[in-house]
Amino acid sequence: MGTVGFIGGKFLPLHLGHVHAITQAACFCDELYVILSHSQIRDRKLCQAAGIQEMPYEVRLRWLSGLVKDMENVRVLAVEDTADSDEHYDWAAGAADIRRVIGKPIDFLFSSEIAYEPIFNKLYPEAKHIIIDAFRKQVPISATRIREDGVFAHWEYIPAIVRPTFVKKVVVVGTESCGKSTLTRYLAKMYNTVFVEEYGRTVCEEVGGCETILTEEYYPYIAYGHKMKEYEAIQQANKVLFIDTEAIVTQFYSELYTGRTFPVLDQVAREQQYDLWLYLEPDVPWVDDGLRVHGENRIRQENDEKLRKMLDDRGIPYVTIAGSYQDRLRQAMMHVDALLRKTSQSPQIQLD
Numbered sequence: 001m002g003t004v005g006f007i008g009g010k011f012l013p014l015h016l017g018h019v020h021a022i023t024q025a026a027c028f029c030d031e032l033y034v035i036l037s038h039s040q041i042r043d044r045k046l047c048q049a050a051g052i053q054e055m056p057y058e059v060r061l062r063w064l065s066g067l068v069k070d071m072e073n074v075r076v077l078a079v080e081d082t083a084d085s086d087e088h089y090d091w092a093a094g095a096a097d098i099r100r101v102i103g104k105p106i107d108f109l110f111s112s113e114i115a116y117e118p119i120f121n122k123l124y125p126e127a128k129h130i131i132i133d134a135f136r137k138q139v140p141i142s143a144t145r146i147r148e149d150g151v152f153a154h155w156e157y158i159p160a161i162v163r164p165t166f167v168k169k170v171v172v173v174g175t176e177s178c179g180k181s182t183l184t185r186y187l188a189k190m191y192n193t194v195f196v197e198e199y200g201r202t203v204c205e206e207v208g209g210c211e212t213i214l215t216e217e218y219y220p221y222i223a224y225g226h227k228m229k230e231y232e233a234i235q236q237a238n239k240v241l242f243i244d245t246e247a248i249v250t251q252f253y254s255e256l257y258t259g260r261t262f263p264v265l266d267q268v269a270r271e272q273q274y275d276l277w278l279y280l281e282p283d284v285p286w287v288d289d290g291l292r293v294h295g296e297n298r299i300r301q302e303n304d305e306k307l308r309k310m311l312d313d314r315g316i317p318y319v320t321i322a323g324s325y326q327d328r329l330r331q332a333m334m335h336v337d338a339l340l341r342k343t344s345q346s347p348q349i350q351l352d
Contacts, residue, residue, distance in 0.1 A: 002030025005108030174280030277318035
């Protein structure tokens with residue numbers, strides 16, 4: 001029978017120090033159990049006190065499971081407790097729960113805390129406590145410090161599997177030929193990140209014509225395809241992801257070109273979440289790129305009013321961007337910078 005060990009924590013958030021400890025521990029025993037200790041009350045209080053985004057245990061469990069999925073001798077388990085603070089954590093009850101979920105004799109306990117030695121000796125007398133990087137020399141970071149300073153302040157210590165949870169999503173909307181694609185690309189360059197281009201444009205180019213030849217069945221497909229592109233891009237994003245167009249604008253174009261609205265697009269619009277909406281005024285010259293057809297000034301204004309109403313009717317808070325391309329970039333960056341500064345000051349609950 002092989003040796004069994006466990007390493008536990010709140011992983012609030014999971015960082016590279018945890019990754020280092022888990023990997024070292026996995027090399028030390030035949031079976032390693034990573035125990036996620038969670039309490040909704042305690043964990044929420046810790047995040048709120050630091051002004052950081054809340055991290056439900058399901059999200060943390062997903063991080064850990066993804067991290068160890070190719071580590072054959074490692075398994076992740078979750079253990080819930082009712083403590084309302086770290087000071088009120090019942091170590092004896094926690095040890096009983098850990099023994100129960102592991103269901104095997106425990107040979108090793110792993111942690112980075114010398115202070116845990118006495119309590120581990122008492123609660124797990126048969127097991128040896130292995131201390132990994134106690135003074136944070138290998139990976140100089142802690143979850144407490146990340147919560148205090150904000151995730152973006154220590155982005156280099158956030159594992160790739162964790163980063164998508166914290167990426168801020170900025171969507172650029174507006175009517176035809178108002179500079180959405182240009183601004184989206186330029187913002188991505190300025191912030192050294194990736195972007196999602198308008199999927200409807202991609203479909204138009206695939207079928208070889210302007211949007212007027214798209215029949216009704218294309219619009220739900222465009223909305224679904226666009227969301228998949230967002231999902232793929234957020235895995236690679238550096239703190240912020242810029243997105244050209246979303247489901248409400250897709251619904252707008254569906255009405256414009258087919259005279260029909262799709263309930264499924266409204267459903268997608270209700271479910272989508274963005275951290276910042278940039279609405280572009282149609283005050284730059286209209287450009288005929290072969291896909292656009294509504295260049296007359298009066299029609300541009302009418303379409304602008306219609307799209308604004310669609311956003312207003314849904315209670316979407318957006319900021320308006322106008323002026324030259326240089327002015328637009330400057331204004332957009334001002335709002336994005338404010339969003340990134342706000343991240344460590346105003347917690348939000350997100351599950352992805």
